[in-house]
Amino acid sequence: MTTHRLLRNQPVRAVAALSLAIAAGLWLHASPGAGARQAEGPRPGLPIDALAATVWVEEFDISPDGRSVAYKSAKAGTYDIWIAPLAGGGEPRQLTTLPGREMAPKFSPDGRWIAFEADHGGTAISDLYIVPAEGGDLVRLTDHPLNDGSAMWAPDSRTIYFQTAMHWDGAIAAVDITTRQIRRVRGGGGGQIALSPDGTQFVYTGNAKPNDDDQSNRDIYVAPVGEGEARLLTPDTLDWLDAAPAWSPDGTRLAFVSDRGGFNNLGVIDVATGAVRMLLTEEVEHSEPRWSPDGQWISFTKNLDYHYHLFKIPAAGGEAVQLTTRGGVNGGSSATGQTRGMHQWLPDGSGFAYYHSDPTMTGDVWVMGADGANARQVTNHQHAALRDPGAFVWPEFMEYRSFDGREVAGLVYKPKGAQAGDRLPALFFFRANSNGQHPVQWNPYIQYFVSRGYLVFAPNFRGSTGRGKEYRQAVHTWGGDHDLRDAFLGMDRLAAEGWVDPARVGSFGGSTGGYFVTAAAVKDPHRFKAGVVWYGATDLVTLSTYAGMEGWNRFLIGKTPVENPSNYYGRSIIYHANRVKVPLLFLYAQGDSAARFQQIEQYAVQAEMHGNWYDWAVYKDEPHGWYHWRPDSVRQSLEAMSRTFDHFVLGQAHDIKGLMTAQRDGIRFQRNPNIELWNGLVNGRAR
DSSP: OEEEEEOOSSOOOHHHHHHHHHHTTOOOOBOTTOSSBOOSSOOOOSOHHHHHHOOOOOOEEEOTTSSEEEEEEOTTSSOEEEEEETTSSSOOEEOOOOSSEEEEEEEOTTSSEEEEEEESSSOSOEEEEEEETTOOOOEEOOOOSSOEEEEEEOTTSSEEEEEETTSTTTOEEEEETTTOOEEEEESOOOSSEEEOTTSSEEEEEEOOSTTOOSSSOBEEEEEESSSSOOEESSTTOTTOBEEEEEEOTTSSEEEEEEOTTSSOEEEEEETTTOOEEESOOOSSEEEEEEEOTTSSEEEEEEEETTEEEEEEEETTSOOOEEOOOSSSEESOOTTSTTOOOOEEEOTTSSEEEEEEEETTEEEEEEEEETTSOSOEEOOOOSOGGGOOGGGSOOOEEEEEEOTTSOEEEEEEEOOTTOOTTSOEEEEEEEOOTTTOOOOSSOOHHHHHHHHTTOEEEEEEOTTOSSSOHHHHHTTTTOTTTHHHHHHHHHHHHHHHTTSEEEEEEEEEEETHHHHHHHHHHHHOGGGOSEEEEESOOSOHHHHHHHSSOHHHHIIIIISOTTTOHHHHHHTOGGGSTTTOOOOEEEEEEGGGHHHHHHHHHHHHHHHHHHTOOEEEEEETTOOSSGGGOOHHHHHHHHHHHHHHHHHHTSOOOOOOTTSSOOOSTTOOEEEETTEEEOOTTOOOBOO
């Protein structure tokens, strides 16, 4: 069974779209003598510069008086902290200009200061700073060689608690913002962490299950700020993920989500007794619980076929009320790495500030009333050239039966004006994270390639979040195999229906998605004309040994390389370079660390030996995670990806020899302020 339905909240303007396509000269013409319609050449596409400049807001905080919003934005070219009036009527102001990334703004309870994290040079090693909310000089509070983060203001607005990697036990420390004195508070704080409203207790998540892969168990603990033992609130739950704890305003209860019923559902824990009450039990995934200021309501997000909507429910139990109706991502979800965003109650309880993103607009801050009425946009990061919603494509939700009878799903983005029978060039877009997903949100890479005439298939195959615990765990030890078989069958179905030309298919993806690109080339090398690997793996053995990915490997691949050598061998491209001839472009970040960069070096040696085309770049001052990349890096990557796919997938003539590298006698050099390229041992070849 195959199901296709358009994922949007407004009618399809088919006639208008067709007229625009014809007027722009973008319509697909039938090839002479062919039974199927084919494009005469690639479409011009959306402007890359405008797409790259369209950054997004995903982290923000509302001032205690409800008048301002502080947020992270790359509007100025790198991630900085900005502030804007929540009611409108004033221009946003940039508060920070450090060279790295400034992130996670948090207002002090008295509203005078904003705490934030900052790294330097894409290292993903951050320190804590504060800046006056009215603007002024920054104050650096920590200066450590390891990561400090998760800032939590004490009620007195003088002390900030934070997690630090300076101690191996996941210590919680405190810093006095006046004296800048740092003291260790306690050990053992890990995972998601929050300070109680009265400043006396921490809640945090941890995993005490031996040799767990971090996919089957998570527990919730409370601990006093001072002396005293931590207390486990979720005992005897070693096969349940209990996560996202949020304090009630009076500090007596915790809202949380748990998969104990098969889906991530919303519940409440009594802190004193540990008694649990599930407020909802349904076959829909919940996330991001937040209490109303009066403690009467709990808001949260629901994943509805990869749209995220905000709901609220009485804290005492009752019917949930849907607050948002516009399709896309409203409120976000921390349960999946690719679903950005968040939401907050306004301090007086009159409404919400929330993140909204959809395929026509980037992520920005919106506000609405407590009943969901009068929604309006507060920030606007959409480039002026991209503010016509009709320029973009909403995906179709596709559900189909896989090789073992399992119902799997994905999102299909089809070029405007395309019809079944056009036999389009196509790209797999593989998702990140061991259990991530593709939501219905803004993505400049998808929209660019669809505007060029490519069909983009974003599979949410087994192992993805959003379809329940059993679906998420069904990929256990089969990562890079069963999930890819799901994806291949989806693309085969699209080809059988005439949408895709199977002889013109490429792939791209980041992190785990980058690994899927290389694993797919091993599993079915004749399927692909080219792949683009964003910070992905080529050798699972060294990834496990040197890159700290043991839990990821235990879940997706199974056990360790010594215990399970066949899986590690069979799904690593470096052991199969003699038969895999798929051209691969590797795009990594400086913050991916030497262990991850080693993955390129290992494949490069094999590619040189076997005559495979490859090329690569390492982006300066960028962290692991494509969604953080700055405008110039996005522009560079789109240009390189476009040339790669046009050359290998479409057969367009391009000079791609040394696409991202230059002949410079093996020395390191800088082409522009945001990208560094190494030549040395590995040197891209066009064969």
